[in-house]
Amino acid sequence: MARVVKLCDTILIFMLNIKKQDNPFVIKGKVGSVKNFCLMKREGDSFFVSGFNEQLRSGIEDKKIFIAFWAIIFFMLIIVMRLFWLQVVAGDKYDFVAEGNRIRVSTVLAERGIIYDRFNRPMVENIPSTALYFIPADLPDKRDVRKELALTLAQIIHLDENEILGLFEKSNIAQYGPELIKKNLEHEEVVLLNVFDDKLPSVKLVSETRRSYLEKSGLAHVLGYIGKINEQEIDIHKDDGYNINSVIGKDGIEFFYESALKGKDGKQEMEVDAFGKTKKILNEVKAISGSNVFLSIDFDLQQKLTENLAVAIKNSGTKAGGVAIALDPQSGEILAMVSLPDFDNNFFSAGISQQAYDNYLVNQSRPLFNRAISGIYPPGSTFKPIVAIAALEEGLINEDKTFLSTGGVAVKSWFFPDWKYGGHGRVNVVRAIAESVNTFFYYIGGGYSDFDGLGVDRITAYAKEFNLGSSLGIDLPGEAKGFLPSKEWKKEEKGEDWYIGDTYHLSIGQGDILVTPLQIANYICAIANGGTLYRPHLIKGIRRRNAENATDDIDDYAIRKNFIRNENIEIVKKGLRQAVVSGSAKSLNSLPVQVAGKTGTAQVGGGQNSHAWFVGFAPYQSPRIVVLILIENGGEGSSVAASVFGEVVEWYFN
Numbered sequence: 001m002a003r004v005v006k007l008c009d010t011i012l013i014f015m016l017n018i019k020k021q022d023n024p025f026v027i028k029g030k031v032g033s034v035k036n037f038c039l040m041k042r043e044g045d046s047f048f049v050s051g052f053n054e055q056l057r058s059g060i061e062d063k064k065i066f067i068a069f070w071a072i073i074f075f076m077l078i079i080v081m082r083l084f085w086l087q088v089v090a091g092d093k094y095d096f097v098a099e100g101n102r103i104r105v106s107t108v109l110a111e112r113g114i115i116y117d118r119f120n121r122p123m124v125e126n127i128p129s130t131a132l133y134f135i136p137a138d139l140p141d142k143r144d145v146r147k148e149l150a151l152t153l154a155q156i157i158h159l160d161e162n163e164i165l166g167l168f169e170k171s172n173i174a175q176y177g178p179e180l181i182k183k184n185l186e187h188e189e190v191v192l193l194n195v196f197d198d199k200l201p202s203v204k205l206v207s208e209t210r211r212s213y214l215e216k217s218g219l220a221h222v223l224g225y226i227g228k229i230n231e232q233e234i235d236i237h238k239d240d241g242y243n244i245n246s247v248i249g250k251d252g253i254e255f256f257y258e259s260a261l262k263g264k265d266g267k268q269e270m271e272v273d274a275f276g277k278t279k280k281i282l283n284e285v286k287a288i289s290g291s292n293v294f295l296s297i298d299f300d301l302q303q304k305l306t307e308n309l310a311v312a313i314k315n316s317g318t319k320a321g322g323v324a325i326a327l328d329p330q331s332g333e334i335l336a337m338v339s340l341p342d343f344d345n346n347f348f349s350a351g352i353s354q355q356a357y358d359n360y361l362v363n364q365s366r367p368l369f370n371r372a373i374s375g376i377y378p379p380g381s382t383f384k385p386i387v388a389i390a391a392l393e394e395g396l397i398n399e400d401k402t403f404l405s406t407g408g409v410a411v412k413s414w415f416f417p418d419w420k421y422g423g424h425g426r427v428n429v430v431r432a433i434a435e436s437v438n439t440f441f442y443y444i445g446g447g448y449s450d451f452d453g454l455g456v457d458r459i460t461a462y463a464k465e466f467n468l469g470s471s472l473g474i475d476l477p478g479e480a481k482g483f484l485p486s487k488e489w490k491k492e493e494k495g496e497d498w499y500i501g502d503t504y505h506l507s508i509g510q511g512d513i514l515v516t517p518l519q520i521a522n523y524i525c526a527i528a529n530g531g532t533l534y535r536p537h538l539i540k541g542i543r544r545r546n547a548e549n550a551t552d553d554i555d556d557y558a559i560r561k562n563f564i565r566n567e568n569i570e571i572v573k574k575g576l577r578q579a580v581v582s583g584s585a586k587s588l589n590s591l592p593v594q595v596a597g598k599t600g601t602a603q604v605g606g607g608q609n610s611h612a613w614f615v616g617f618a619p620y621q622s623p624r625i626v627v628l629i630l631i632e633n634g635g636e637g638s639s640v641a642a643s644v645f646g647e648v649v650e651w652y653f654n
Contacts (some may be wrong), residue, residue, distance in 0.1 A: 001363055005597075008627075011138055014467075019494055030322075033317055033411070040460065043508055044366050055253070059405050065337045065633050067181045072461050072526065075391045081628065082223045084095045087166060087506060092547055093274075097156055102271060103269060103270070103271060103282065103506060104135075104149060104176060104269070104270050104271075104272050104276075104278075105267055105269050105270075106178065106267070106268050106270065107243060107245070107266070107267065107268075107286075107288045108265060108266035108267065108268050108284070108286075108641060109208060109209075109246070109247075109265055109267050109287065109447060110246075110262065110263030110264055110265050110266065110287040110289055111126055111209055111210070111258060111260040111263060111287070111289040111290065112126060112211065112247075112261050112262065112263065112289075112290045112292030112543070113263065113289065113291045113292045113293055113545075114261075114292045114293075115223060115261075115292075115293050115295060116292060116295065116491060117294075117295055117297045117298060117302075118293045118294070118296050118297070118298055118335075118540060119299070120294070120296060123182075123210075123213070123214055123216070123223060123295075123298050123299060124211060124212065124213050124223060125212050125216070126209035126210070126211065126212070127209060127210045127211075127212045127318075128208075128209060128210075129183065129184045129207075129208050129209060129210040130182040130183070130184075130185045130190050130205055130206065130207055130208065131180060131182065131183045131184070131185065131205070132153075132157060132180075132185060132203060132204075132205060132206075133178035133179060133180055133181060133203065133204050133205075133206055133208050133210050133245070133485055134167070134168070134171075134174050134178065134179055134181055134202045134203045134204070134338075135172055135175075135176060135177075135202050135203075135204065136171035136172055136174070136175040136176075136177075136179060136202075137173060137176045137201035137202075137276075138176075138201060138275060138276030138322075139171075139173060139201070139202045139633075140167055140201060140202070145261075146165065146168050147161075147165060149168075149200065149201065149202075149203075150164040150165040150168060150243060151644045152196070152199070152200065153181065153200070153203065155198070156189055156192045157181070157182050157185065157189050157193075158189070158195060159181070159182060159402070162364070164181060164289050167179065167181060171345070173381075175244070177242070177244070177272070178204065178206070178245060179401030179520055180228070180244075180245055181203070181243070182295045183208070183350075183351050183367030184350055184351065185205075185208050190205065190649075192311070193205055197277070198275075198277075201276065202275065202276050204276070204277070204278070205484075206631055210349060210350065210593035211225070211226050211247075211254075211345075211346075211349035211446050212292060212346060212349070213225070213344075213345035213346050213349065215344065215346070215498060216272055216306075217299070217302065217303060217306070218302050218303060218305065218306025218336075218340075218342065219297070219299075219345075220252075220300060220339075220342035220343050220344070220345050221251075221252060221337070221339045221342060221370040221372065221387050221476075222247060222252055222253060222255055222295075222297065222302075222337055222476070222538065222610065223252045223253050223254060223345060224250060224251035224252020224254040224255050224256075224266070224345070224347055224476075225249075225250055225251055225252065225254055225345040225348035226247045226248060226249050226250060226254050226348070226349055227247060227248065227250045227348055227351075227352075228245075228246075228351070229242055229243075229244070229246045229247065229248045233248055234377055237397070240259075240262075241264065241265055248262075249261065249420065250348070251477060251478075252296065252476060252477075253475075253476070253538065255477050256450050256475050256476055256477060256488040257293050257475070257539070259295060260289065260291045260542050261290040261291065261293060263287065263289045263290030263291070264287065264288040265287050266285045266286050266287030266288070267284070267285040268281060268283075268285075269281070269282045270282060273438045277629065280432075285401075288545075289545045290544060290545075291542050291544045291545065292329070292542070292543045292544075292545065293539070293541075294539075294540045294542070294543065295538045295539065295540060296333035296334050296335060296537065296539070296540050297334065297335065297336060297337075297538065298326075298336060299466065300464065301326055301335055301539075302334045302335075302336040302338065304326040304336075304340045304341070304651055304652075305326065305336045305644075305648055306324070306338045307628075308644050308647050308648055309322050309323075309324045309326075309338055309607055309629065309644055310340060310527075311474060311632075312332055312629075312631055312634070312640055312641075312643065312644045313340060314630055314633055315633070315640070316612070316634045316635065316640050317608065318384070318631060318632055318633045318634055319365065320337070320365065320573035320632035320633050321340045321341055321365060321366070321371055321632050322338075322339075322340050322371070322629070322630055322631040322632060322634070323338065323339055323340075323371045323372045323375065323517040323628070323630040324337075324338040324627070324628070324629055324644065324648075325337050325338070325372055325517055325518060325628045326338065326625055326626065326627050326628075326648075327521055327522065327525050327536060327625070327626045327629070328625065328626075329524075329525035329528040329529040329617060329623045329624075329625070329626050330529055330623070330624070331534065331557065332525065332534025332535055332536045332537055332557045333536075333537065333538075333540070334474075334536055334537065334538050335625065337372050337373075337518075337538075337547045337583060338372070339369070339370045339371040339372045339375075340371075341365050341366075341367040342367055343367045343368060343524065344358060364419060365545070367593045370478060371475070371517065371630075371632075372516070372517050372518055372519050373474060373476055373478060373479045373480065373516055373517075374445070374478045374479065374516070375480070375484065375513040375516060375517065376480050376482050376512060376515065376516055376631065377515060377516075377517070377602060377604075377611055377632075378509060378510055378511070378514060378515075378602040378603070378604065379509040379513065379515045379600060379602060380508070380509045380510065380600035380601050380602030380603070380610070380611065380613055381436045381509055381533040381584075381598060381599060381600040381601065381602075381613070382520050382524075382598050382599075382613045382615055383463075383509030383515070383520075383600075384432075384433060384436065384441055384507075384508065384509065384598070384601035385433060385524075385527060385575070385576065385598060386459075386462055386463055386466060386468075386476065387441055387444060387454070387459060387462075387466065387507050388429050388432070388433055388441075388444070388498040388572050388575065389462060389471075389527075389564055389568055389572055390454050390458055390459055390461075390462035391429070391444040391445075391453075391454060391567070392568040392571060392572075393462070393564060393565065393568055394454065395563075396444055396452075396454065399428060399429060399430065399571050400428060401429065402426045402427060402428045403426070403427065403432075403439065403440050403444075403563050404423075404425070404426050404439075405418055405420075405423035405424040405425060405426070405427055405437050405438075405439035405440060406422070406423040406439070407420070407421060407423040407444045408438070408439060408621075409437075409439055409443075409504070411500055411501065414501055415440055416438070416501065416504050417438070418436075418437065418438040418439050419436065419438060419601075420437075423439060423592045424437045424439070427440055428513065429572075429575060430571065430575040430578055431575070431583075432575070432576065433572065433575025433576060433578070433582070433583075433598070434576075434579040434581075434582065435579075435583045435584060436579075436583070436584050436598075436599060438450055438508050441507040441508050442504045442507055442508070444507070445459060445503055445504060445506065445507025445508075446501075446503035446504045446507060447500070453503065453507075453566040454507075455503060456487060456498060456503050456506060457486070457487075457630065459503070459507065460484040460485075461485065461625070463484055463513075464524035464534075465483065465560065465563055465564075466519075466522075466526060466533060467519065467522070467523070467533060467560075468482055468484060468515055468519050468523065469481060469482055469484035469561060470482075472518060472519065472522060472535055472536055472559075473519065473535050474535070474536050474537060474538070475537050475538050475539055476483070476538065479516070479518075480516050482513075482516055482519055483512065483514040483517045485506065485512035486498075486503070486512060490502070490512075494619065504559050509600065509602065510598055510602070510603060516615060518536060519629055519632050520613070520615055520628060521536075521626055521627075521628035522534070522536050522616065524615050524626050524628070525579070525617075525626050526560075526564075527569055527572055527573060527576070528573070528617040528623040529598075529623060529625045530566060530569060531561065531562055531563065531566060532560070532562075533558070533559045533560040533561075533563070533568050534557045534559060535558075535559050536559055537557055559606060561577070564624070570606075572597060572619075576596035576597055576598055576616070576617075577594070577596040577620050579596070579597060579598060579599065580594075580595055580596055580616070581596060583636055584599040584638045585597050585598075585614065585616070585642050587597050587601050587638070587639075587642060587643070587646065588596070588642060588645065588649075591618075591646060591649060592649055592650060592653060592654065593618050593619045593649065593653045594618065594619050594620040594621065595616050595617065595618040595619070595645075595649060596616055596617055596618075596620045597614060597615055597616020597617065597642070597645065598613075598614070598615055599613065599614050599636075599638040599641070599642060600612075600613030600614070600615075601613070601635070601636050601638075604633070608633050609633040609635050610633070610634075610635060611630060611631070611632055611633060611634065612629075612630070612634070612635055612636060612639075612640045612641040613628075613629070613630050613641055614628070614629045614638075614642040614644070614645045615627070615628040616645055616649075618649050618653065619653075625649070625652065627648060627649060629641040629642075629644045629645050631644075
């Protein structure tokens with residue numbers, strides 16, 4: 001109301017002043033005293049000049065005077081109305097804008113949750129760090145001054161001057177939100193920035209935390225890493241409180257449990273000076289730290305598997321990589337998961353350079369690739385137990401049914417060999433699994449002479465029961481499905497019919513079938529525990545900060561139960577036990593605990609060595625652990641892969 005009264009007084013004084021002003025066209029004083037002046041008399045619209053009797057028309061018509069007068073009044077009214085709008089109607093708005101030049105609101109990043117192993121040991125921590133930001137709206141107006149600022153900062157924080165200047169130029173100068181210049185500043189850099197703070201307009205230091213991961217732990221692919229959010233991620237999470245300076249999980253557990261680990265950012269209202277420097281804190285909403293995540297990982301077992309697998313890969317002479325997985329067959333919990341080669345998560349959390357990232361991408365050994373869940377391989381003989389179960393379930397064989405192995409099977413001009421020259425003699429399903437007899441699986445898979453085998457459709461149907469050819473739903477990104485071939489697929493993709501030779505190859509885990517290492521380990525778990533297929537998982541619980549108990553929303557991880565008759569599972573388990581007692585893995589029979597397992601040697605073609613597989617469980621009677629070892633191009637699974645299994649199991653039970 002005070003503004004209205006003040007404005008009315010201003011308008012009134014303005015109008016009075018107009019009335020008091022003298023008319024510049026009125027001549028005061030005596031006519032005679034004015035030189036070169038002719039007296040005129042007006043009659044109507046005409047003037048008569050004294051002494052000349054000459055009529056002169058009026059130069060200004062009344063109508064035009066009228067229009068000019070009201071035009072002036074009209075424009076004055078517009079000015080008055082505008083003044084009224086600015087001072088009264090929109091006054092609060094512009095007061096707010098002016099106040100905004102003094103009061104700022106900034107985001108306080110929430111501290112990220114910690115990731116623990118199954119024994120509550122932290123596998124990652126948050127290290128205090130300092131980052132340097134600038135406020136675009138507080139940048140100096142003159143470019144040469146901005147350039148000088150960029151040069152000064154470049155000398156302090158060891159960045160290229162043009163890089164900093166580029167950040168300035170690309171920013172929105174009307175923006176009051178901070179934009180990042182550099183994270184994880186060195187102590188000396190922070191000291192110098194504080195010393196020269198009053199000479200560095202628009203820049204500010206912010207206390208943050210840096211994610212620090214355990215080095216050489218083999219956990220790179222499990223834990224993943226965090227990084228600065230990109231535009232696409234901002235669009236996806238636009239309603240979740242992220243901004244351009246947020247960090248976000250990019251891979252692994254950090255990615256999958258982002259919503260739990262992130263927490264909720266706080267707000268800080270500050271009073272700043274003309275240079276954008278904080279003078280005092282006016283108000284603050286505290287950030288809420290992210291929840292802690294507890295995994296099923298046994299850190300000691302993870303390290304042991306990593307060390308032994310690395311030695312085996314080196315000794316095998318392969319330039320590729322390998323996988324080691326340990327599962328609890330009674331729950332589906334993942335006790336350890338190793339994919340080699342791997343990478344250092346800390347490079348990413350510290351802010352990896354584009355050049356360093358590109359080097360990872362072009363590295364032929366693919367260290368960023370999680371072979372355990374994303375790699376797909378022919379399973380070789382590790383697939384044979386599924387074929388045996390299918391034949392038992394379908395009633396094609398029983399434990400006593402035998403076939404004669406003489407070294408291979410001939411079909412017309414084609415010969416499908418056994419791995420042992422001269423064959424294995426007469427064998428049943430238990431011995432066929434133990435000695436990995438190809439001939440037996442050719443027979444039950446594809447049939448021979450007057451014996452009808454399973455055929456491709458029934459083999460793949462049972463493989464699907466164990467979730468081969470589909471993702472298992474592990475709580476990590478990037479899981480592959482694998483592949484199960486079919487007659488229809490071959491006709492469509494290759495333009496060829498399906499032959500009995502294709503079924504023979506499938507029956508021994510060769511041909512076009514592809515699986516992930518996790519799929520093989522998981523299906524062996526179902527055999528070890530008596531017939532329950534679990535969804536393998538890493539999570540044990542999620543606990544909010546200061547809460548007493550960890551909670552997990554999912555109670556039952558079982559995918560399928562009792563889908564195979566118990567007596568048939570026991571027959572296959574006998575075969576897996578005999579593989580250790582007298583078969584292809586008898587080198588493991590001296591272990592202090594009874595174990596069972598299956599070797600695999602998967603041919604890959606192209607002149608490369610075969611992939612070496614071994615998967616087994618222990619103890620045999622009451623299994624507590626399933627361990628899978630895969631060494632790419634490692635040769636015979638019975639030697640290199642089985643030896644890693646033996647070393648780890650012996651260590652684990654001692």
